[in-house]
Amino acid sequence: MKDPGHQALAAPARRRVRGIAAQAVFVALLLAAANLKKLASLAEKGEPTRRRARRRSEDIRDYRPA
DSSP: OOOOOTOTTTOOOOOOOOOOHHHHHHHHHHHHHHHHHHHHHHHHOOOOOOOOOOOOOOOOOGGOOO
């Protein structure tokens, strides 16, 4: 993320606004863009994505006494 050839998060010239809130917004946008770029590159390579295990579909009513 800090690589000057790509997102250049460490470069203050990439976010020329004043204030902590504005800086935080721009940093969040840069991070989101970097993550989207990584996801797109993975999709182009054709690597399979891992699926999360399904959560159990238990309910509190399953534990009631008969």
